[in-house]
Amino acid sequence: MPDETLERSTLRKVAWRLLPLILLGYLASYMDRVNISFAAPTMNAQLGFTASVYGFGGGLFFISYAILEIPSNLILARVGARRWLARIMITWGLVAMSMALVRTDWQFYLVRFLLGAAEAGFFPGVIYYLGLWFPQAYRGRAISRFYVAAPLASVVMGAVAGSLLGLDGRLGLHGWQWLLIAEGAPAVILAFVFLRWLPDRPANAAWLSSEQRAWLEARIAADNAAIVAPEHSAARALFRPAVIALVLVNFLYLGPYYAFTLSAPTILKEATGLNPAHVGYLVAAGGIAGAFGMAAAGWSSDRLRERYLHLAVPLVAVAACFWLIAASPPPAVVMVAFLAMMASYFAVSAAFWLAPGEIVHPRAVALTVAAINGLGQVGSFLFPWLWGLAKDKTGGFHLGLSLLPVAFLAAAAIVMGLRYRRRPA
DSSP, X not given: OOHHHHHHHXXXXXXXXXXXXXXHHHHHHHHHHHTHHXXXXXXXXXXXXXXXXXXXXXXXXXXXXXXXXXXXXXXXXXXXXXXXXXXXXXXXXXXXHHGGGOOSHHHHHHHHHHHHHHHTTHHHHHHHHHHTTSOHHHHHHHHHHHXXXXXXXXXXXXXXXXXXXXXXXXXXXXXXXXXXHHHHHHHHHHHHHHHHHOOSSGGGOTTXXXXXXXXXXXXXXXXXXXXXXXOSSGGGGGGSHHHHHHHHHHHHHHHHHHHHHTTHHHHHHHHHOOOHHHHHHHHHHHHHHHHHHHHHHHHHHHHXXXXXXXXXXXHHHHHHHHHHHHTOOOHHHHHHHHHHHHHHHHHHHHHHTTHHHHHSOHHHHHHHHHHHHHHHTHHHHHHHHHHHHHHHHHSSSHHHHHHHHHHHHHHHHHHHHHHHHHSOO
């Protein structure tokens, strides 16, 4: 078989076998992480939670998530993705469903903290896992095709949240409890699918021919050999200036987005005057825009083999969109700005996770990706908490919205600094 034909057939088979399953897993993960944004208006009112209580609890997820990211990814590299990712999914699904039992602020804090601990390691584990299956030149498209689950989660939640909230009173449960239970269950079911269908490495893939397995392993090995020599210990990779810069970028672009997302339905309702069902449709449309932005950025980044401008340009666009929303324009402008923000934000996500694999040796990728994601997630605790405090202090979201662009512009500046340092003299 000619090499070009072998390459196409192998990667097509790998993509079709692995990516849909991983996409479904991350879809369930992202839904369970942020579905409280739809539950919040009625949940907070019925349980008496203030904006600061909600923001602090919403952000606590990311503290335990950050603490356990590195240990989780090190275990995954040792025991294999199949068993460890399935374990993560079972535990987070059960904890997510238990959120429906929350009655006090301290119970809310505890369950959110446990949910972060349960889910820790899933996303960086998948990034590491894809690096075992896709050559560098195809990795951007592979990541964007599974990571598209994040914006698609908004589509699913926007489409079904209204119906689930409408079950209020059935079997003695509130609508927000139905929402949390129904959206936690798929993770538990998918865990058993992962155990059955997800091979750890190409060598374990019975659905690849021996020729395809040999080609894929040789190609991955060649890509790995072209990267800088490994550090004497994987931990030493964490102290490279480029890795520290990526931690800061992740901190500055994740935290502000989650602060907004955890209140997005309420903000959009106030800014547009739409009813809850139509707000759900707008959030769903934002997810579709994000999916297109992510797919386009992943394809373009691979085609041009350029990562940094594919980060900096959409970061600036996100800042501009938040600035526009904060300016209280007419409702139609708010809706357009929201859709553009979603497309730009997920374009950043498509390119961001390509950078670690080009900076450190594959032996250090599992640890490095976990550290970048885990330490960056501290911002996902800090920003929602400060956002809630600002809301309680001022009575509105304007102050928080006005400050979001600063974080995204700072992240863009760091990315451009990285680009300048890596340019040949």
